[in-house]
Amino acid sequence: MINLTIDNRKVAVEEGSTILEAAKSVGINIPTLCYLKDINVIGACRICLVDVKGARTFIPSCVAPVSEGMVVNTHTPNLIKARKLVLELILSDHPMECLTCKRNGNCELQKLAEEFGLSEIRFEGAKTEYPIDDSSPALIRDPRKCILCRRCISVCTNIQSVQALTVENRGFNSLVAPAFNEKLANMECVQCGQCSLVCPTGAIVEQDDTDKVWAALADPKKHVVVQTAPATRVQIGETIGAEPGTIATGQMVAGLRSLGFDKVFDTDFSADLTILEEGNELLQRVTTGGVLPMITSCSPGWIKFIEHFYPDLLPHLSTCKSPQQMFGALAKTYYAQKEGIDPKDIYSVSIMPCTAKKYECQRPEMFSSGYQDVDVVLTTRELGRMFKQSGMSMTNLPEEEYDAPLGISTGAGELFGASGGVMEAALRTVYEVVTGKELEDINFTACRGITGVKEATVNVGDLPVSVAITNGLGNARKVLDKIRAGEAGYHFIEVMCCPGGCIGGGGSPIPTNLDVRLKRIDAVYTEDERMVLRKSHQNPAVQDLYAEFLEKPLGHKSHELLHTHYTERDHYPKEEC
Amino acid sequence: MVACTCGCGEDELTKQLDKVIDEYRGQPSGLIQVLTKAQNLIGYLPLWVQTRIAKGLGVSLQEVYGVVTFYAFFSLIPRGRHKIAVCAGTACYVKGSKTVLKTLREVLGVKEGQTTPDSRFTVEVVRCIGACGLAPAMIIDGKDVHGRLEPEQIPGILEQYA
Ligand code: SF4
Ligand code: SF4
Ligand code: SF4
Ligand code: FES
Ligand code: FES
Numbered sequence: 073m074i075n076l077t078i079d080n081r082k083v084a085v086e087e088g089s090t091i092l093e094a095a096k097s098v099g100i101n102i103p104t105l106c107y108l109k110d111i112n113v114i115g116a117c118r119i120c121l122v123d124v125k126g127a128r129t130f131i132p133s134c135v136a137p138v139s140e141g142m143v144v145n146t147h148t149p150n151l152i153k154a155r156k157l158v159l160e161l162i163l164s165d166h167p168m169e170c171l172t173c174k175r176n177g178n179c180e181l182q183k184l185a186e187e188f189g190l191s192e193i194r195f196e197g198a199k200t201e202y203p204i205d206d207s208s209p210a211l212i213r214d215p216r217k218c219i220l221c222r223r224c225i226s227v228c229t230n231i232q233s234v235q236a237l238t239v240e241n242r243g244f245n246s247l248v249a250p251a252f253n254e255k256l257a258n259m260e261c262v263q264c265g266q267c268s269l270v271c272p273t274g275a276i277v278e279q280d281d282t283d284k285v286w287a288a289l290a291d292p293k294k295h296v297v298v299q300t301a302p303a304t305r306v307q308i309g310e311t312i313g314a315e316p317g318t319i320a321t322g323q324m325v326a327g328l329r330s331l332g333f334d335k336v337f338d339t340d341f342s343a344d345l346t347i348l349e350e351g352n353e354l355l356q357r358v359t360t361g362g363v364l365p366m367i368t369s370c371s372p373g374w375i376k377f378i379e380h381f382y383p384d385l386l387p388h389l390s391t392c393k394s395p396q397q398m399f400g401a402l403a404k405t406y407y408a409q410k411e412g413i414d415p416k417d418i419y420s421v422s423i424m425p426c427t428a429k430k431y432e433c434q435r436p437e438m439f440s441s442g443y444q445d446v447d448v449v450l451t452t453r454e455l456g457r458m459f460k461q462s463g464m465s466m467t468n469l470p471e472e473e474y475d476a477p478l479g480i481s482t483g484a485g486e487l488f489g490a491s492g493g494v495m496e497a498a499l500r501t502v503y504e505v506v507t508g509k510e511l512e513d514i515n516f517t518a519c520r521g522i523t524g525v526k527e528a529t530v531n532v533g534d535l536p537v538s539v540a541i542t543n544g545l546g547n548a549r550k551v552l553d554k555i556r557a558g559e560a561g562y563h564f565i566e567v568m569c570c571p572g573g574c575i576g577g578g579g580s581p582i583p584t585n586l587d588v589r590l591k592r593i594d595a596v597y598t599e600d601e602r603m604v605l606r607k608s609h610q611n612p613a614v615q616d617l618y619a620e621f622l623e624k625p626l627g628h629k630s631h632e633l634l635h636t637h638y639t640e641r642d643h644y645p646k647e648e649c
Numbered sequence: 650m651v652a653c654t655c656g657c658g659e660d661e662l663t664k665q666l667d668k669v670i671d672e673y674r675g676q677p678s679g680l681i682q683v684l685t686k687a688q689n690l691i692g693y694l695p696l697w698v699q700t701r702i703a704k705g706l707g708v709s710l711q712e713v714y715g716v717v718t719f720y721a722f723f724s725l726i727p728r729g730r731h732k733i734a735v736c737a738g739t740a741c742y743v744k745g746s747k748t749v750l751k752t753l754r755e756v757l758g759v760k761e762g763q764t765t766p767d768s769r770f771t772v773e774v775v776r777c778i779g780a781c782g783l784a785p786a787m788i789i790d791g792k793d794v795h796g797r798l799e800p801e802q803i804p805g806i807l808e809q810y811a
Binding site: 234235236237238239240241242250251252260643644645 | 712
């Protein structure tokens, strides 16, 4: 242990801790901007300066380690001045557009300016002018609002191992962008939106599609249906200030209904359906000598990643569409027929914790109903925005139920929201279908948790099924390299693009950090336990769907509507001759 | 030597570039060496060269581009035989570096950051070159300081450089 004094208080912390961490351990908050715990620790912005007795200059506390007997002050008058100066310098090259900014009210820079009570900027700096990049269906980059903290680069490079962004040039000309300031849509960016989660300002934000939804809701000719992803019910509360981990399923359903959606359905339903298709696909591959290990295909950022970086492994991907797209294809076929609605009049909206879903619904493979299967995707953040715009107080709404039939689901479908959940749901069903026996304990706890790579072996009858589960693309890479090297003896692998799974997706409420992720994960399992049915094959609406329409898993109709194929993509700009 | 700018691998220059890359194929740590050699070979580092290097070493294009734009030594544009660095330090700015640039533009037809089509000159703007007493000043090829510049002198100065 190292003993030091911070603001006249004695502090003991472990060796190797930073001054920032030591201060935090006794409840002293030092402001930070570029710092992001475990992800971006580079000491670039200098807002976290502290006064260390005997040191010649102020020291950035986020990178400075503690030492024995150190005497630290965190808010002398000179420090406050120095921090104000740092802020003023940042703001001298910042567009003051808070009122029209997506991060208004939830911006770290704005918050600091408010806390420091800045009333004027003494520097009339030249402003860097860069065009806004809205080429991507998922994200908008506005480099003018970028404060060069590099958090996005760290997340994209170190956590996702994509490295679609870099710092270009030096000094005043520095710019965070893809190489050659190329448009994001033309690059290997997988649209995961993790950069938008960590950006302290409005320099990277989601594409806002709420106007399209408002227009559809106002159109009397449109039958507007909505599906909500498993993770959204454990996130939406945060958009109105509820504690992370709050479950707001019933309120969200009620809220959606009062926004004017004609039917409020659930992606948990098509998650159950995915388990039946994917579980059978796995069994088929195992029994007929198909390509193994089979890898899940629910996560569109992950799909784009493997298409760019490991196209040789595409045959390992399950051919199943994601639950969102299965739902989309069925809403405009099965549901349309059942209700006697012309599919061209159906407007299909989905609420997702994900920015990559915005990209997925526009992929050319996703028009199986003869129309764009899912018309528009809103992130959890955008739904929160719609609720605010409508002046509705979600907390005061009575809980309501999803509509039948596409809103009926089991706890297994809900598990899709957390890393390991697809695997657990699949194991529950595969075990019972193969053995014909009921599981004694349906909780596969080895699948759960936020560890980057999880492994387990489950005996399904006499067959030991070996599985791996990864979250975050950097972790996926580890397992993919094993497959390439011929060292992966798994049968089935679950990959979720974002750390922690969908509950940590790029469209989640901000902030999303480790603590928040863990609380949302707990909420997912609580929600599973609250359900009467907890195994996908018991979902009565899915059973009806097969009886009335699809006939059987992997059948002809399934292949047409619920399965897809993948495209090899280069991850360098095209070289044309 | 004429370079096919697409990097299809057919032309002589691309083959030579590939030889440079081959030494470090699959080795991200060789990036700076490869970039240096590639720049010596080709004179500058356009998109197709950077892409080829990124692929060859197994790094992302962002990694390559970040390095190229960080070091002043690397250039994204073809460099002329002679480099004109116009000082835009405070003293020179006050004494009229803008006029110097404007004259260069009129005489050579290129702006700062550009190279003349005959590859004779590249024009750049730099910070104080330590010749404030001679403001406004420019320095050619990193050694010849020309100071107290009047627009009408400039064509004569340029004639000294073939
Ligand atoms: S990024 Fe923050 S400070 Fe900048 S305009 Fe947006 S809200 Fe305001
Ligand atoms: S969306 Fe994901 S892949 Fe694209 S730049 Fe952001 S973090 Fe990187
Ligand atoms: S885009 Fe956002 S996260 Fe990235 S460097 Fe700029 S301010 Fe930081
Ligand atoms: S937060 Fe410490 S330097 Fe940026
Ligand atoms: S300002 Fe031009 S030489 Fe110093």
